[in-house]
Amino acid sequence: MTVVHAEPRAGDADPSPARRGRSSRWSGILGRNPSGLLFSAPYLAFVAVVFAFPLGFAVWISFHDYFFAAPGADVDRPFVGLDNYTNVLSDPDVRRSFLNIGIFLIINVPLTVVLSLVLATLLNQVVRGRVFLRVSFYVPYVTASVAIVSVWLFLFSGDGLVNEVLGPLAPDPPWLINSFWAMPSIAFFVTWKQLGFYILLYLAALQNVPRELYEAAATDGAGRLRTFWSVTVPAVRPATVLVVLLSTIIGANLFTEPYLLTGGGGPNGASASPVLIMYQRGIEQGTPGVAAAIGVILVVLVLLVAWLQRRFVGGGES
Template sequence: MSTTGIPAPKSASPRTRWRLRPPRIGALFVSPYVLFVTAVFAVPLGYTIWISFHRFYFTAPGTDIDTPWVGLRNYQDVFTDPVVQRSFLNIAIFLVINVPLTVVLALVLASALNAKLPFRSFFRAAYYLPYVTASVALVAVWQYIFGADGLLNTVLGDLAPDPSWLVNSTLAMPVIAVFVTWKQLGFFVMLYLAALQSVPRELYESASIDGAGRVRSFMSVTVPGVRHATTLVTVFAIITGANLFSEPYLLTGGGGPDHASSSPVLVMYQKGIEQAHPDFAAALGVVLVVFVVVLALVARKFTEKGAE
């Protein structure tokens, strides 16, 4: 009994105290993923940062050579390399086209596929099919369409660009951006479809009672209702776009014409593997990681602006 006459609370039993602690079983379940992330991402990233500050060479197993400290020399080479500068300009052009196009098309298509339509399951599978199809097969189709003697130029006739789409320094990267948008659209449509399930139907009914049409309901109910999904789609599109490699490598023969479609990851491959400068490639990789993180944070801040 306390001095105020109010009974003092009893101390928790050992069993109760154990229950109040964070469940250790949760840490046990997530530990395999933590180990996976550490082994696959954290350790290679740390080793890459170490390489970027040294003069490093690929050698045969068991060969021991000096790897002298060079400080910021590799980063200086990266920032002054005209090919690297062009690759970042190319990826900026790609993202300006790909990210808004992906967000708008994915949301519109997801809203349409969320309604009661005939053959709705078929259309959902059809949009997802390019995402799970091998890039090599899809590239062959697009080369047939956009090649110099391809289907599109045959249809356009004299209106076809000269030089053709994929060998045109102005049009090559926009064509790649459209191709990647089409290829990955099904994945982002599925993300929006999942988000639309959490938007209450009552909001659409209230908007209809207030006289809102389909466009107004879409802008006033759907867009705010999937705001967090839009952030996820935007960040995913930026990350995948900044890591562009196979599409320019296959479509334009390695970033042509004259590096007009090269990407930072493609330049990393060319410098690090083909030209045997892994230290330069490591520095470029670190710069790219910082670039993507900053861009993703800015995009998240912009897309979630005004959210509660």
């Protein structure tokens, strides 16, 4: 038998080193499955148009003497360097607004984490009426703030239900016009309104906790409090990180509640937030450059706080 050896064809030859290099570079950029970029392209375009471009434009505005003009009008918007940032940092109203939002977050974030986790744990153990209770907690979250602010104003007004119950212990002046209690009152309102959303996040996390952990804790003689602290809390740690981050980011963008509850940050700016000051400076007073500088500073601070939270709460390990 004669063995015939086929000659290698030109198309069967190994690709040249240059072609292999180009292929590896494209693989590094597009990944092993380039079709994934095609499916994610709509979301990437959405992020670029709705988030990336406005943020970049805001940074550009913050370095210019910008003002609004009619579409197509050719106006001069000179570069002013750090003047807008200097004005912002030297403005006592702006500094106080950042202090106010710090007070808000110190009250709102821990309350949100503790209450939502405790209530989610209790709801997870309820058998009868579970759906009704979950919907009851979630309804305030999906209800517009404008629709329920009137109820809150009735409860915390000078002759409201809360002051009637507290009697001589009620603050004078009342809650929402009291420079000390205005921002804590808003923090309690926001915590109550958004609690249902975070309860659902924790309920989803509790569904993934293995039952064997609770059975092992019961076998070891652990009580409910010990089981909650040693089993539930560590098991839902990723959800806790998410709740902390979301409540911080949402709280830092506080606007509607002080605008409606305290008449635009009163009394005397005690409940003003940075976003509310941005609205007042940019829209009402016609200085968009200053408003953009406030926004850029707020974004940097929120990113810093979020990084610190992930660093110390343990988000990286989760």
